Amino acid sequence: MNKVMKYPIYPITFSYVSGIFCGFYFKLPNSLVLSIALLSFVGLLFLYILQRNKGFNRKLNVLTILSVFFAFSSLGFLSYSFNNKPVIIDNLNEKEFTIKVTDVLKSNAYSHRMYADLVSEKQEPKVLVTFSNKEPIPKVGNVYKLVGTIKKVPEPRNLYDFNYSEYLSLKNIHYQITTYNQSFKIAEEKSFQSVIVSGRDYLTAQFYKLGYSEKTQGFIQALLFGIKTNLNDEIQQQFKDFGILHVLAVSGMHVVLLFSTISYVLRKLRLSKNLITIILIIFLLIFSLMAGFSGSVVRAALMCLMTIIGTFAGRRIHTINLLVGSMLLILLFDPNYLFDVGFQLSYLAVFAIVFCYPVVQHYFTFKNWILNYFGQLVGVSLVAQLGVLPLSIYYFKQIPLLFLIGNIIAIPITSFLLCAWFIQMLLSLISVKVFAFFTPFLSWISTFCFDSLSRLSDYYSVKTIDYHITILQTVLALLMIFTLFWFFQKKELYKVYVFLSIVVFFQLITLKNITENKNKQEVVVMSDANNVVITNRVGSKIHQIGKVNKFTLQSLKNYELHTNSKVKSIDSLQNSFVLNDKKWLIIDSLAVYPKQQFDYVVLHQNPKINLDRLMQNVQPKMILLHNGNYQYLVDEYVEYFKKRKIPYHDMRTKGSYVINYN
Structure with missing residues (x-):
């Protein structure tokens, strides 16, 4: 409790973040939330006056923490609400x-x-x-x-x-x-943003003058400024396979590297401390602007700025305080950053390194400086990857198997190239001809990086494992990891109980999901641009009817992962068939169908039919309008069905159709 009161930034940030999440998941009247905020701040003021002379006591501390929580969570809710006001365009017929x-x-x-x-x-x-x-x-x-x-x-x-x-x-x-x-x-x-983009384009154009190939230029632009519009797809896929895609996104690592390089060069030039500080602050601001204010860049830039300010103020700097403080400042500016994947992974990786790495650091420390460098690289990579793994699985549905090899190869090379290209870019503004001398050497290093990853990628046939966990499992998995390191920081029995409780809860949730999936039975008519595709799932087995295109195949894989099931049999699509005691009819462009009752009718390939006759002869319980039909025909069908109050499902606007048998 004393620690909480000593560092109020922790409960304030936690409360504010909780409020943003509440704003995202729940819809409450702003007037009600504003009333709670005002009452909470009045309560905080009253508690402050009450305790100003008497000092804190345990009972009032609890009330203070509750007041802080309600006050700042309400602010988080209101901030999210005001930043996400619904925009409605009335005239959607405008051309x-x-x-x-x-x-x-x-x-x-x-x-x-x-x-x-x-x-x-x-x-x-x-x-x-x-x-x-x-x-x-x-x-x-x-x-x-x-x-x-x-x-x-x-x-x-x-x-x-x-x-x-x-x-x-x-x-x-x-x-x-x-x-x-x-x-x-x-x-x-012309605007402030267009001027920044023009400046960035001017700087990246220097690499064309320096004689780099288009492939390398795209890599340089991604590495230095996070511009992926010209990035080679093959390079991007290689980095993705190795689980090191973060290297191609301008991140905190890039900011810290460049910040340290500039600081080192300026100190060697024997400039005054005040001038060095001003140059570093200007660099952080300009670089953040050019990187498009990505979450990880802003986080690193803010932490560097706060370090400079703390050093000037003569205050002791705690990395964890900088981390939490920078998060609060960013979310005060824009609460939507909280839902940015890069923002979440960046903060989680840094927190894992700061909180967990000291526990295992001695295992990766060596006297030889070369061994020590690679040992530290391996240790930090393992801890950071472990820290972000649950969140990475949740978002990307994959477990990377080659991330350690990828980090060992890519990080030293890209770190060197990042600093070298940044310096070359700046110096080329003085003379392109002189500093183009280094282009062949730097091009060779980048090509060596690509080729090494390519050979390793060809050597390993399995690079990732497809896997899925729910958001609740993700949170519990993160708690398990950090609780384990918390225990090894200082071994205490109650931490074991906390860890075991989380493990049991995780297993119960997993068992619940497995049981639900095992007992689930549903039919899904998938949204496919060309074909009619129907999946009949019973537990973990899927019976597929019809062929899928490459886009729907990915959707089918997602469906298999989320439901823990597999396609066990595939049948070709017939014009009529029975599925789970229900009769199905597919009417295609030939518009030929038998005169008998069907439960479900799918209109596919733009059939031009007499709808009155169809309703009279077939008497369907549901009409499905496939999204491959022409829009004008769908509009005609919809108008007819609405007039006669006939149940229908327009797959073009509503997507796949699901029949749940549970």
Whole structure:
């Protein structure tokens, strides 16, 4: 209790984070939450006045902690609520739009993608925009006039698919505009963001002048600034297979490396401490801006800034305090950072290193400096990977098996290249010809890194294990890991009881999930762009009807992972069949069907049929409109079914159809 009162940043941050989670999962009236916040702060003030002269006592301490929790959790709730106000565009029939580009995403095989402000709307909401990649790549600040369609970002098409609409909603993006017509650039508006992007583009263009290949340039841009739009897909896949994709995302490691390099060079130049401090602060601010304020970069930059301030103030610096303090500052600025995967993994990895690594550090310490370097690298990599493993499994559904080899190879090389390329980039502003002398050597090192990973990737056939855990299992697994290290910090019996309790709880949750899946029986008509695909699951066995395309195959794998089941048999699709004592009819473009009763009818391949006759002859209990049908036909079907109050399911808008037999 005394420690909590000594470091109030811990309960304040915990409470604020809890409030943000409550805002995400629960909908409460803001007026009610505001009333709780005001009452809690009044209570805190009263407790402070009451104890100012008498000192703290145990009973009042409990009341103080409760007041802090309710006060700051209410603030977290309100902060999340105000930052995520729903945006509603009334006229979704609009065809002409004016947009201003705010962020350019990686283009795919068919189109350019970007985030933009919809300036033709009064509120200027953020939207996702897609147009043809035959046109020039858009730039931040460009204003376009385009003709297209606007709609809400769709929900996942199949069970357990990635929820892209939820991901975008945390960026306050709820609508997307798609156009297949030519877009017209009508202006180039200068803004603070466009100036930063232009500066970043100017710096990255230096590597073209220095003579690097396109493949290497894409790698440099990802490493230095987190720009993945030009990153080679093969390189990205290699780093993903080895579980070291974080190396290609500008992270806290990059910030600390560059911060340390600049600090070392400036000290060698014998500059004054005040000037060095000013240069370092300016570097942290500019680099954070150029890296797009990613969660891990902001975390590392804030921790470095707080270290500088603490050193100037003559205060003792605790890394854990810096970690918690920087988290609170970031979430006060934008509570949606809490749901950013990079933000979560970054903080968890650093916390694992700070909290867990000292317990095992002596096992990885050697007298020889080379052995000591690689020993420390292995130790830190193992602890960091163990700390983020449950969260990594939850988000990516994979356990990387080669992460240690990948870290041993990639981290020393990329750390050297990061510093070398940063210095070369700055010096090339003085003379490109002189400092292009180092290009062949640095290119050879980067190629050596790619080739080494490629050979190892070819050598190991199994690189990952597909696995899935629920959010509750994730939390319990994290608690198990950190409780185990907590015990070895100072061995006490009650910690053993805490650890065993968490293990038992984890096993009970796992057993519950296994039992539920074992007794589950359901039929799913999957959302596939071309084919009708039906899965009949009984416990852990899936009977598949119809062939899937490569996109739906991934959805099927997700379904297998989440339900702990496997496809045991595959049958070709027939026009009519019986499934679980229910009659199914598939009507395709031929529009031929028998005159008998069916329970479920799937309209597929744009059948042009007389709906009155179909209802009279077949008398279906449910009509499924496959998402491969033309939109105008679906609109006609929907209008007919609504008029006659016939049950239907439009797979284009609602995704897969699930029949639960439990």
